[in-house]
Amino acid sequence: MREVRLHDTLSGTVRPLETRTPGKVGIYFCGPTVYGPIHVGNARPFVVFSLLKRFLVHEGYEVTLVSNVTDVNDKIYAAAAAAGTASQELARTMTARYVADTDRLDLGRPDHEPLASEAVEDMIDLISTLIESGHAYAVDGDVYFYVSSYAAYGELSHRRLEDLDQGESGDAASRKRDPVDFALWKARKAGEDTHWESPWGSGRPGWHIECSAMAERLLGAGFEVHGGGSDLVFPHHENEAAQTRAARGQPLTRLWMHNGMVRLDSEKMSKSVGNTFLLHQALDTYGRDALLVYFCSGHYRQPIEFDHQSLVAARTSVKRIRELARRLQAGNSPAWSGPLHKEFFDALAEDFNTARALASVFEWVRLANRSEDPVGDSDLREMLGVLGLGNLLDGGAQPAPPPRALQLLDQRDHARAERDWALADRLRDELGELGWEIRDGPDGSSLVSL
């Protein structure tokens, strides 16, 4: 188990991963609001934190990964109304699609995927505690967090209250003590078809409180890593941090990790801008393997451009690994593999640098291709496995070509022996149509399935 270091947004530094209990890590990352199918940008945290878990498990940690689904939200009400369905119905449908789409990434599921709508009791408890301790106040059925009561507000996002644009609008503004106060509970409004009873009347929870409540229930306050997209740092995570620490007297998490945005045309991919590429489309177009390589090809904190060329490049790299798999054999890897294997895991241990790790993978591929001797796959299998790409080495064992293909190959061998290149090339084309590619080598020709 090597020392794992990760970038922490709060301190702005790369810090060692600290655990409450040796060997145990709890990770929570913010999942989507389910009012539509998710896009590639939404998928990035799912990939990053799923892979981080795999890596930590590889290092010997016992990891509990939690990711919420926000199924109560203004946008869901609006989208459901527009579609003429019940908001809960829409949320259910879109949650199922989210699960189906991310399942296609084949990275497993988080250990827990709590729904906001099923955690309202926990949220009410937390809100009550905040009111009792003077950190929140109720007004006309709403409850707001009283930001002024919490001195550390702004520490996560590194901004001062006076630096915020406070051009607050809407009817909530008049009920707040201060424009920066944010809603913990919202009184039921006309047109909202879901609501819960609370000490402050019928209503529904605000957004930020769900994560504080669900993370605490499933991981306990002070858990190891809280993650999400960098666009959530403020206000979402700032507010989460404030709520939990104000209520519990201890920090929500020990380390805040944020992934960079996926861009399309140099601009953040987002539903509101409308420049989205849906995850299921990306999976259809480029395939799951290429998409993973694409995500791993840049550091998780950097923005990454979603463009055709990058995805095609990723797909070509995948082919390169698959191509190598044909000539590997099961068993221990040669001596030259050792340093690369180490480099790979060291790179992941230093702020989860998948780009650098991938470089070791391709270095490995080159050395293996260069090797005259048979090459055992064990190290590469272990490396790729952590990136969720172990499958690239399966299917290395070729299916036997059908008799028809073998017959054509035989005919081509004859044609070549007679130097009838035109016929030989025609037979090669025919084989191509059957899905077989010819590889002429010193030991004769062989067939490879396309």
Add this chain to the structure above:
RNA sequence: GGCGACGUGGGAGAGCGGCUAUCCAGCGGCCUGCAAAGCCGUUUACACCGGUUCGAGUCCGGUCGUCGCCUCCA
């Protein structure tokens, strides 16, 4: 306007103050009837201007540019 991040070879993208990143594409070569696959070589990059240093993409300051957050947002 405030806060922050980033600007690397044709494209993408790592990079610890001194050592080949890597991937995709191009070109040349090896292999080969031609291909494919693979290997070797190759275009000697770090926005600009100063500074620190024996030595700076790599540290400091400034300029320009791009992006993110400041409102829902992965």
